[in-house]
Amino acid sequence: MKxxxxxxxxxxxxxxxxxxxxxxxxxxxxxTPNDTMAIIHRRKSVRTYTDKPVSVDLLEILVKAGxxxxxxxxxxxxxxxxxxxxxxxxxxxxxxxxGKMLKNAQAAIAVCGIPEESLPGISQMYWVQDCSAATxxxxxxxxxKNLGAVWLGIYPENDRIDFVRSVLSIxxxxxxxxxxxxxxxxGLERPKDKYDPDKIHWNKW
Amino acid sequence: MKxxxxxxxxxxxxxxxxxxxxxxxxxxxxxTPNDTMAIIHRRKSVRTYTDKPVSVDLLEILVKAGxxxxxxxxxxxxxxxxxxxxxxxxxxxxxxxxGKMLKNAQAAIAVCGIPEESLPGISQMYWVQDCSAATxxxxxxxxxKNLGAVWLGIYPENDRIDFVRSVLSIxxxxxxxxxxxxxxxxGLERPKDKYDPDKIHWNKW
Numbered sequence: 001m002k003x004x005x006x007x008x009x010x011x012x013x014x015x016x017x018x019x020x021x022x023x024x025x026x027x028x029x030x031x032t033p034n035d036t037m038a039i040i041h042r043r044k045s046v047r048t049y050t051d052k053p054v055s056v057d058l059l060e061i062l063v064k065a066g067x068x069x070x071x072x073x074x075x076x077x078x079x080x081x082x083x084x085x086x087x088x089x090x091x092x093x094x095x096x097x098x099g100k101m102l103k104n105a106q107a108a109i110a111v112c113g114i115p116e117e118s119l120p121g122i123s124q125m126y127w128v129q130d131c132s133a134a135t136x137x138x139x140x141x142x143x144x145k146n147l148g149a150v151w152l153g154i155y156p157e158n159d160r161i162d163f164v165r166s167v168l169s170i171x172x173x174x175x176x177x178x179x180x181x182x183x184x185x186x187g188l189e190r191p192k193d194k195y196d197p198d199k200i201h202w203n204k205w
Numbered sequence: 206m207k208x209x210x211x212x213x214x215x216x217x218x219x220x221x222x223x224x225x226x227x228x229x230x231x232x233x234x235x236x237t238p239n240d241t242m243a244i245i246h247r248r249k250s251v252r253t254y255t256d257k258p259v260s261v262d263l264l265e266i267l268v269k270a271g272x273x274x275x276x277x278x279x280x281x282x283x284x285x286x287x288x289x290x291x292x293x294x295x296x297x298x299x300x301x302x303x304g305k306m307l308k309n310a311q312a313a314i315a316v317c318g319i320p321e322e323s324l325p326g327i328s329q330m331y332w333v334q335d336c337s338a339a340t341x342x343x344x345x346x347x348x349x350k351n352l353g354a355v356w357l358g359i360y361p362e363n364d365r366i367d368f369v370r371s372v373l374s375i376x377x378x379x380x381x382x383x384x385x386x387x388x389x390x391x392g393l394e395r396p397k398d399k400y401d402p403d404k405i406h407w408n409k410w
Binding site for chain 2 (some may be wrong): 008019034035036037039040041043045056061062063064065067068069072074076078079080081082084085088122123125126128129132133135136137139140141143144146150151152156158168169170171174177178188191192194196199200201203204205
């Protein structure tokens with residue numbers, strides 16, 4: 001009887017332990033991809049995508065990440081055009097010199113600045129920095145959600161600004177800074193190691 | 206004898222199990238603060254710091270995160286002046302209108318652009334976007350390392366550019382975009398919820 005009790009005890013402990021090991025392992029798997037430093041260094045420009053659709057919920061998560069960026073004097077001089085329609089993506093792909101990947105993208109986000117909502121005078125130009133910070137948040141959020149994305153520069157190229165404005169009906173007081181092409185990565189692109197210690201100066205140049 | 210073997214067996218299993226539970230628990234604790242989406246939304250402008258020094262190793266981690274940002278045509282037209290000396294931080298604090306917190310900061314990073322290393326013509330201006338993306342990486346890396354930081358705009362304000370150039374001996378072909386003030390947070394600042402659904406447009410403005 002004593003031996004049977006012990007065996008039962010051992011059996012229960014073994015089951016609990018197995019669960020613990022499984023749990024630790026699955027946490028390990030889910031933890032690594034979302035660690036901030038890992039995501040910052042794993043982010044890459046992804047231009048090839050699978051045909052898996054990107055959900056509206058995920059796109060909203062990306063835009064929310066964008067709006068968490070800091071802005072000069074907390075002015076938030078930004079707006080986001082989220083594109084999911086095939087024909088709109090195709091028109092952008094056809095008209096943007098470096099935007100051919102939009103033909104296979106499942107979605108895109110045009111990050112736009114509203115200069116008049118920023119600070120007055122020369123400081124109005126902070127909208128570029130504010131919207132760039134928002135863009136980087138979106139790219140990191142995409143990487144953390146296993147999406148692939150690439151930043152297509154629009155501003156300050158006037159022909160690209162005019163074209164994106166016309167396709168997306170963006171008013172003339174709003175400036176598209178970029179178009180972010182988005183999809184699930186086909187797995188071709190790898191992150192680059194761009195670290196260069198010569199770019200760091202200590203206390204003075 | 207059989208019972209002693211079983212007891213030994215149970216003892217070993219219990220020890221392994223305790224380790225598993227401890228391990229899973231410490232992973233849980235270390236995982237949550239570094240989740241990318243959590244860090245993006247937890248990042249805030251931190252202007253009040255404790256007197257705990259910031260290590261050179263951590264500052265290098267921040268700059269490495271900066272250099273992982275994307276740049277137009279992969280030009281990487283940037284450089285980073287990392288400031289740890291008290292007298293240099295104090296001089297910046299005294300000369301920058303909105304930089305008083307540098308008096309209590311333990312470190313700072315001046316993110317600089319090198320326009321001539323970017324694309325030609327009007328596209329040279331992409332250096333602002335490139336360096337802003339690098340800055341956002343640094344701010345998120347700081348948050349993920351339990352540091353507090355705030356982005357102090359320098360470019361495009363000419364008087365601030367001249368002042369930072371003179372304090373840090375930055376050459377005239379290099380433009381300080383900002384100074385990031387860094388320290389361990391005193392715990393006063395809270396993140397803002399800046400989400401505004403009116404800022405999102407779907408497929409057209």
